[in-house]
Amino acid sequence: MRCFKIICLLLCFSTALFAREGEKLKLSPVLQSNMVVQQNQPFKVWGHAPAGTTIAIQADWMSSPVRVTADADSRFIGIIPVPVAKKGDFTRHRITISSDDEKRLLDNVLIGETWICSGQSNMQFKMHETLDSAREVPAADYPQVRLFSAGLNFSNEPLDSIGGTWQECTPASVRTFSAVGYHFGRELFARLNVPVGLVFTGIGASAAQAYVPQEVLAADTLLSRVYLQPYLDSPKSQEKIDGGFTFEKVTRPFLLYNAIIHPFVNLSVKGFIWYQGESNRAERGSYTHLTQTMIQSWRAGFGQGNLPFYYVQVAPFWYDMADATLADYAFFREAQEQVSKLANTEMVVTMDVGESRDLHPKNKKPIGVRLAKTALNRTYGFMEVAFQGPKFDYATFENQQVQVHFRPETVRGGLETNDGKAPAHFFVAGADRQFYPAAAKIEGGRIILTSLKVRRPVAVRYAFTNFPVTNLQNKDGLPALPFRSDDWPEITPKK
Template sequence: MRKVKIIIGLLCIALSATAQLPKKLKLSSVLQSNMVIQQNQPFKVWGHSPVGTAISIQADWMSTPINVIANTENKFLGIIPVPAVRPGDFSKHQITVTGSGETQVLENVLIGETWICSGQSNMQFKLHETLDSAREVPAAAYPQIRLFSAGLNFSNEPLDSIQGIWQECTPATVRTFSAVGYHFGRELFAKLNVPIGLVFTGIGASSAQAYVPREALAADTLLNRVYLQPYMDSPKSKEKIEGGFTFEKVTRPFLLYNAVISPFINLSIKGFIWYQGESNRSERASYTRLTQTMIQSWRSAFAQGNLPFYYVQVAPFWYDKDDATLADYAFFREAQERIGSLGNTEMVVTMDVGESRDLHPKNKKPIGVRLAKTALNRTYGALSISYQGPKFDFVLFGKKETEIHFLAETVRGGLETNNGKAPEHFFLAGADQRFYPATARIEGSRIILTCPKVKNPVAVRYAFTNFPVTNLQNKDALPVLPFRSDDWDEPISKK
């Protein structure tokens, strides 16, 4: 009996030792059970294994596996075909990867649409913190929507691993997920009826330059001078980079790109949504260039074509300056609007759902829905879904009245206000460049302004101050884009 116990004990020790041996086959941390794989695109399966290892990859929709060999860097990458998915098809799939005498299986995998959601705190803002969380969180039981929140990290060099877990969308898992991301994904799910994968990879207080590769900053004279070189010349660039959060560290160039964007570049996706800007609000042309460079560098790194990039304009906020005439934040929003000159980008407006005294407005649902409407129209071809608010076209200055016209395609059903009151936040100025509030009324798809204080108006502005919460919209409840008809230089900000 004693011999039996000894043998059993030795077997347990041996099994335990075997279990503790390092795995020779290691899949990328991005690839997990419960994930959503982008439909109708080649899908990369990558990871680590000893050089020369033969790796077999087979999904349950493939008749035969593909075979690849681990390279001299002990890495492997195989590409498998992925079929298109029909609406209503929520079949659970399995991918099996074998090599070095080991097998790893990804289970409960869905085929659908996968989007990356990134930016700073207003994109990170959690669903349970929103205006309607008491209703939205308990109702968020969508097993066909899958969520991945990337763990915060920083790095001087590009990484290929990330912390995070793919999870089914439940009230428990979604409560701390991005509210904008969730509402974007749920609206897509409701209209497309296919699985949706959402990857959040951002952090509050982060600056845009933190998400741009070092080489992209270095290659642009303006960006190198404004962002990269001042950092490289500072003692901060010589510090050992560690993972903990600081408000300063999330503004350093390229560290977040290396740590929280680079690990995903092999992942097949449909596109990006982005909500960021507050940390760069003092910048103008450099921010426009910076963000466009970021978009182009991401598209290049992901190597999946001209991926759509839909972004959010910052909401009204006073920044502790209770002066309704200040416009520095409006000039920054204008710099954001100019990002849209880059192809396959669109901007979502938030002027009507902001809170002038709260940098983190709690009404996030309309923002996610507007991003989804943009994607549905522009990416998925649902042309009947309106996504643009009224955009300024031209102005006619008369002796007594000023007439504002909008692009016809953005006011097909005419104009209205969301509270039944007269339109607010219109201003007129004469040649002296002094703006005065104008009284506005709606006439079909036009706005008529009067302002007795300005006898000969030469310029009009709408919502072009720091913290106007607007009420003017089209019949699709999409707000008018802030605008100005002049090209006057920005005045020096009041202290």
């Protein structure tokens, strides 16, 4: 009897497998039950069906279906309207996609806000690895927040397929999800009171050039010379590409764009958050231009206008060089800051929550919250939500004293330190361009500096070394941005 049951089960499994293999109507794997559909935007439903097949797409909020026909390449794409999400409305919807003889159902679908979360290891860093995981993971029971972690892949050509499953946010599902992404989404959910969908698609150690389409790199003289052509001229470009991870492969141009970004370009989204840079830290102007070009290429690929792009500045780290005066990483952070000159982008600062001896700081919650505050202010119009830390405006030099002034809108309530001590990591220099530590004190919204070693200061720098963990912030608890008042060229230290 037991043997008979096993045979029946195997037959049922084989039949189900055959049925899946024999399916003619196939949806994009991005489209699944449990997903969040972006509110108040046209929503694309796409997939494959035999050429000439008519497909009907009907959501339960629509009075009649939208019908489309599969083209000669057996592809179809239909666009349906999506209503505005109402606060506190967590209605579970259905979307039915059918042909004459097949039907697909997307069930438990919510209408809300969907964001793409991407980058390298600090964005990939999982919830169970964080500083406060023992408290945060068990509390992460938010069925109105949905999570999708994309499977890793590489490709020489743009792909439509992607691995991953949409899941409700539970302590079990959130455990291995991006910590920065989760805290970003939870903060949005708490303030907006609408469903939130989060798509993580990235991989540790990846370089920014890996996320840019090949044709975009080829069309740009600088990017082609620095990133694309050296790869195409190398034996690596002739290798067979598979899905296996190597630290080298995640730095190759365009492979990650093709495999883990392109499959999502038809998905309606609200915007992007990004945490990457460590793998490009030796670069300066080329990285700024590369990242801005990447942002523009994503916006063009998704075809949904000037989508917001909020990103994280790399945290302090020593890179096994204990000299506290080295500043090469500071110059890279400066190159990152320049990215925000592109419209509808903003940078989040991590100088106060970094760990100088850990490339992957475990305190990820403040980073996700700061990204969310940026989105709440810039994207959702909550102007009362502060999102910027003190940002340098100008400095005045009077004999031995330096007065540092910040942009007024970033110090509305004044300045403070997070530990009650004097502000740290200020340096001043004279005409000899040698920087020395300066004593700092707060006066309202400005900083007063003095240094006995510099009789006539002409330049000031703040947190402009490789691994300073800072304490200066505004009354909103947001850290001051690193800065320098000079424009002196970077000096490469002697080896």
